[in-house]
Amino acid sequence: MFELKILTRFAAAHQLRMVGQKCENLHGHNWKVEVCVGGEHLNEAGVLMDFGDVKRHVADIIREIDHKFLNELEFFQRVEQPSSERIAVHIAQELQKRLDTPGVRVTRVSAWESDDACATYILP
Ligand SMILES: Nc1nc2c(c(=O)[nH]1)N=C([C@H](O)[C@H](O)COP(=O)(O)OP(=O)(O)OP(=O)(O)O)CN2
Numbered sequence: 001m002f003e004l005k006i007l008t009r010f011a012a013a014h015q016l017r018m019v020g021q022k023c024e025n026l027h028g029h030n031w032k033v034e035v036c037v038g039g040e041h042l043n044e045a046g047v048l049m050d051f052g053d054v055k056r057h058v059a060d061i062i063r064e065i066d067h068k069f070l071n072e073l074e075f076f077q078r079v080e081q082p083s084s085e086r087i088a089v090h091i092a093q094e095l096q097k098r099l100d101t102p103g104v105r106v107t108r109v110s111a112w113e114s115d116d117a118c119a120t121y122i123l124p
């Protein structure tokens with residue numbers, strides 16, 4: 001299997017209940033996001049898919065959450081709250097909908113909310 005990884009960043013605000021008291025206050029992070037796609041077969045150019053296409057799709061998704069108050073966005077109102085775990089799920093699901101390369105799928109998304117804390121969603 002081959003796996004590609006691209007990195008991107010966004011800034012946003014959120015409030016989390018139940019994680020820890022200070023997280024209940026409105027605050028923000030500069031998230032770093034790692035997105036991986038995988039598949040078994042390379043195309044005639046010898047690549048799984050173009051990094052540029054992955055980056056473009058991810059940029060479209062990030063644009064919707066960058067510099068936003070995440071608690072107010074529709075997706076995060078449907079799930080419990082905008083934790084890093086939920087952010088990773090959101091990006092993975094949105095990217096999966098956009099991928100149109102046969103045999104290529106999202107394998108994992110990691111959302112780093114600081115230099116030392118990261119949540120990863122690994123797709124089944
Ligand atoms: N599993 C998760 N735990 C926490 C999340 C999360 O998304 N998933 N989020 C938070 C908060 O966003 C909080 O802002 C970060 O808290 P914390 O890491 O405790 O704060 P610091 O970056 O200041 O780190 P310290 O180690 O406390 O200095 C919390 N938990």
Ligand SMILES: [Zn+2]
Nearest residue numbers: 014023027029
């Ligand atoms: Zn936070």
